[in-house]
Amino acid sequence: MGxxxxxxxxxxxxxxxxxxxxxxxxxxxxxxWGVLYTAPNSxxxxxxxxxxxxxxxxxxxxxxxxxxxxxxxxxxxxxVNGIPSDKWVDRGVDYVDEYTSGLETxxxxxxxxxCSHYKGNDKAGICNIVQQENGxxxxxxxxxxxxxxxxx
Ligand code: SF4
Ligand code: SF4
Numbered sequence: 679m680g681x682x683x684x685x686x687x688x689x690x691x692x693x694x695x696x697x698x699x700x701x702x703x704x705x706x707x708x709x710x711w712g713v714l715y716t717a718p719n720s721x722x723x724x725x726x727x728x729x730x731x732x733x734x735x736x737x738x739x740x741x742x743x744x745x746x747x748x749x750x751x752x753x754x755x756x757x758v759n760g761i762p763s764d765k766w767v768d769r770g771v772d773y774v775d776e777y778t779s780g781l782e783t784x785x786x787x788x789x790x791x792x793c794s795h796y797k798g799n800d801k802a803g804i805c806n807i808v809q810q811e812n813g814x815x816x817x818x819x820x821x822x823x824x825x826x827x828x829x830x
Pocket of ligand 2: 713715789790791793794795796804805806807808818822823824825826827828
């Protein structure tokens with residue numbers, strides 16, 4: 679029995695069709711704001727800790743405890759492009775959780791064009807899992823990025 683026959687049998691028994699399930703899944707795709715989409719870095723680099731304003735050149739980050747080593751080749755979902763500081767300063771921050779921050783090591787940095795959800799060229803493309811307000815797949819820049827980034 680082929681996959682379409684299988685779904686047809688389910689549909690005959692009152693289950694939603696494959697097309698309906700696909701439509702439902704699409705209806706629940708997040709908008710760019712829901713995944714914190716950010717525009718490309720102004721200098722054309724990919725996003726990682728060494729170009730984040732929260733990073734310290736002492737391999738620390740102000741939103742993590744001073745004891746946590748944060749290398750320049752890492753990245754997390756709180757990235758804000760800007761100039762790192764020379765040293766870690768206690769700003770009275772309630773530190774973020776390492777797991778939920780999405781902290782990981784990505785030596786080449788993150789961006790849409792090296793994300794498994796991207797379809798496009800070296801300038802711009804579309805994202806398969808994020809939608810614009812009008813329901814079409816989100817138009818993204820090759821060097822933009824978001825919290826749903828996944829490696830190719
Ligand atoms: S861990 Fe996150 S917030 Fe800290 S420097 Fe890296 S990208 Fe920025
Ligand atoms: S292509 Fe990847 S990084 Fe870019 S918006 Fe889509 S999920 Fe986010």
